[in-house]
Amino acid sequence: MTWRGLRDLQKTLGRKSRGYVFVFCWEHASELAKLKPQFDEAGVLLAVVAVGTPEGAQAFSKALPFPKECLFVDPDRKAYSALNFHGDLDGSEGLFFDPKVMEGVKRLFFTKVTGERIKERGLMEPEGRAKMKEVMKNFVMIAPPQPRDAVQQGGTAVFKGNSLVYLRADEATADHAPVSEVMAAAECPECTI
Numbered sequence: 001m002t003w004r005g006l007r008d009l010q011k012t013l014g015r016k017s018r019g020y021v022f023v024f025c026w027e028h029a030s031e032l033a034k035l036k037p038q039f040d041e042a043g044v045l046l047a048v049v050a051v052g053t054p055e056g057a058q059a060f061s062k063a064l065p066f067p068k069e070c071l072f073v074d075p076d077r078k079a080y081s082a083l084n085f086h087g088d089l090d091g092s093e094g095l096f097f098d099p100k101v102m103e104g105v106k107r108l109f110f111t112k113v114t115g116e117r118i119k120e121r122g123l124m125e126p127e128g129r130a131k132m133k134e135v136m137k138n139f140v141m142i143a144p145p146q147p148r149d150a151v152q153q154g155g156t157a158v159f160k161g162n163s164l165v166y167l168r169a170d171e172a173t174a175d176h177a178p179v180s181e182v183m184a185a186a187e188c189p190e191c192t193i
Helices: 003-008 023-042 054-063 078-082 099-109 112-120 126-135 147-151 179-185
Strands: 011-017 045-050 071-073 155-160 163-169
Touching: 023 045, 023 126, 023 179, 045 054, 054 071, 099 147, 155 179, 163 179
Parallel strands: 011 045, 045 071
Antiparallel strands: 011 155, 155 163
């Protein structure tokens, strides 16, 4: 299903991921997949929208595993652009030293925010490392359609009908919306991991 098709659903929970390339996208998708039965019971549709191709989506769904009926691709990054997520490069940029490209690379690898989020989620502690190892056991590199897509940051959007009720842009790698905030916005506060 295309991103545009989701607008017609009564309650839609949409998670924008940067694609299938980065470890933390896999970790966050894994968290959301565990909540799918609770979302279903609450009448909330979980939709992970990613920069990618249908073939990449199939590989991601199989490797994680992630329910393929909840996975949508946005190879042109139209949803990312419409929601003003960081890293929306249009192809007019120069090579690596272009300021917009440099900002994307910085958000990807070199921000204080990434380190803070990793620490907050305990991913450097033995239990957190074990969790990541489990999530990543079937990891495969799935490149986005264009090299510039690799710096696209994601975010989280919650819709009720056509109304956007929650929007949070990821500032950097590993900076995902707190699950508790997403659940509250989706009117599913009892949903827990």
